[in-house]
Amino acid sequence: MQEPAPRVGRPRQSRVDAAIIQATRELLAEVGYAGLTVDGIAARAGIGKAAIYRRYASKVEVVFVAVVHDVTLEPPADAGSLERDLVELAQDIVAHLSAPAAYSALPGLLADIAADPVAAQRFGVTYVGREQACVAEVLHRAVRRGELTELPDVPMVHALLLGGAFTWLFVLRRPADEHFVRQLAGAVLAALWGEGVTAPLADVSTPTRPRSE
Missing domain, CATH: 1.10.10.60 (Homeodomain-like)
Known part of the structure; x- marks a missing residue:
């Protein structure tokens, strides 16, 4: 049988x-x-x-997955050096943000996320967390190669890459060509080797007021 x-x-x-x-x-x-x-x-x-x-929990998640990336986002393949890995990472970020569907949808999508604390928290854990895991893998490789002495502040490196690309595309509205990608990666590399982001930032949520004379 x-x-x-x-x-x-x-x-x-x-x-x-x-x-x-x-x-x-x-x-x-x-x-x-x-x-x-x-x-x-x-x-x-x-x-x-x-x-x-x-x-999906909401329209926001459907759109983000459709035009940017889903939870299966993977880090770029090991390119052999921190500099080349950062170029690949910057290229991936720029490609995701500058795709026509993403470029048209992201402003409204981000406004909806900002207006809904529950959606913002879920979005941060599910999607931003995945992006930061990819950045962390690239930085761990650099530590293993001896290019960095310690793991830098991963959220800060992610913010430098993503923030730089987002500002260039959506605020300055400039084309993000290969030259820009290499400039962005080079700026992040300079910050890392200049030890500008080697440790997590202190809590600056409450600014210190200067004492009056």
């Missing part, structure tokens, strides 16, 4: 995942971030809203 064939559930799930992402990207191009709704995504994907909410 033959053994029954095992049930294969994951391909069906993968098709649903792909349909959600594709529908989100299509609707962003058609109606923009402000006009996008979970109802609309579900209708375009041909699924129920429950299927979306089983995967």
